[in-house]
C-alpha cells in the first residue's frame with residue numbers, strides 16, 4: 001500500500017515561498033489540480049483564480065490545446081542549447097510574435113521570465129550606445145514602476161519596500177513623474193534639457209503600473225513619450241510583461257496609443273500561463289549595432305533554458321487561442337467589470353474604481369496606503385473563505401481574471417469585494 005505524501009509538512013519543513021513572511025503568513029493551500037478558472041485543493045474544494053495566478057493564466061488552467069502542445073513537444077525535443085543551435089518552436093514563435101507585435105520590432109531575444117526579459121532589454125539598450133561609440137548610460141523610469149526582482153529590474157523599478165534592503169547597490173536611474181497624476185511628457189522634456197544626450201533609454205509599463213498599485217494612465221501620455229524619445233534618438237522600452245496578450249483589451253497595451261516602442265518585454269501570458277518564458281523584441285537598428293565582425297560587440301547574455309522548446313510550443317498554442325473569439329471574451333469581461341465598477345463606486349469607503357480591459361481595480365479607504373496595509377491580507381482571507389483568490393496590493397484591490405472566467409465567477413468576486421468594503 002502506498003502512503004499518502006504529506007504536502008503540508010514537507011512544505012513547512014523545506015520550502016521558502018516568494019513574497020511570504022514565514023513568521024506570519026498562514027500555511028499555504030496545497031492545490032492538486034486546476035482547470036479553467038478554477039484551482040482545486042486536496043478536499044476537492046474549488047477556488048476561483050481571480051488573479052490569473054500572478055497575472056499569467058490567459059485561457060484558463062490546463063487548457064487542452066496548450067497541454068497537448070506541451071506533451072507533444074516534450075516527447076520530441078525537450079531542450080537544446082540555443083547558442084549554435086535552433087529549433088522549429090522557437091523560430092516559429094519568433095515569426096508569430098513579430099507578425100503580431102507593433103510595426104518595427106523585428107528581432108526576438110528569448111529569456112526565462114519577466115525580470116530577465118527586462119534585464120535583457122536594459123542591457124541591449126545600454127550596449128547599443130556603446131557599440132555605436134556613444135557614452136550614454138542613464139536610464140529613465142517611471143515613479144511607482146515595477147519591472148521585476150533581479151538587480152537591473154529592481155534598479156529601474158521604484159525605490160520602496162521591495163527594494164529597500166538593496167538600495168545602495170542599485171544603479172542610479174532618472175525618475176519620470178508618475179503618469180497618473182503628473183505631466184510625464186513634460187517631466188521627460190525637463191530631464192532631456194538637464195541631462196541632454198546622456199539618456200540611454202526610457203522604460204515604461206504602458207498604461208498600467210501593475211505592482212505599483214494597478215495605476216492606469218492615458219494613451220496620449222504614452223504617445224507623447226514616444227514622440228519625445230523618437231525626436232531625441234532615445235530607445236523606448238515598453239515592458240508589456242503584464243499588459244501583453246490582451247490583458248488591457250488589444251493584444252498589446254501600446255496599441256491603445258498607436259505606439260511602436262524600440263524594445264518590448266514579454267512574459268507572463270506569453271505561454272498562456274503554462275510555462276515560464278520571456279521574450280525581448282527589438283527594432284532592427286538595435287540588433288544591427290551588435291552584428292559585426294568584432295566579437296566584443298556581442299550581446300554576452302543568455303540563460304541555460306533560453307527558448308526552451310516546450311515553453312515555445314506552449315506559447316505557439318496560446319497565440320493560436322488569442323483569436324477573435326478570445327477578443328470577444330475579453331470585451332465581455334470588460335463590460336462585466338464596467339457594470340461592477342458602477343456598483344462598487346457607490347459603496348462608502350471605496351475610492352477610485354477603474355477599469356482597463358480585463359483589469360478592474362479600486363482602493364479601500366485606509367489611514368495609510370501601501371503594500372503593508374492590513375486591508376490586503378484581511379480581504380485575501382475573507383475571499384478565500386468564499387472560494388475566491390484575490391491578492392490585494394495593500395488597500396488596492398483588483399480583479400484580473402483568466403479570459404475564460406464565467407460571468408457568475410466574476411459576480412462572486414465582485415460580491416466578495418462589495419461585502420468586505422460595506423462591512424468596514
Ligand SMILES: Cc1ncc(COP(=O)(O)O)c(C=O)c1O
Pocket residue numbers: 113114115116118146147148149205210211239240241242243267268
Ligand atoms: C510589468 C512587469 N514587469 C516585469 C515583471 C517581472 O516578471 P517575473 O515575475 O516573471 O520576473 C512583472 C511581474 O509582475 C511585471 O508586472
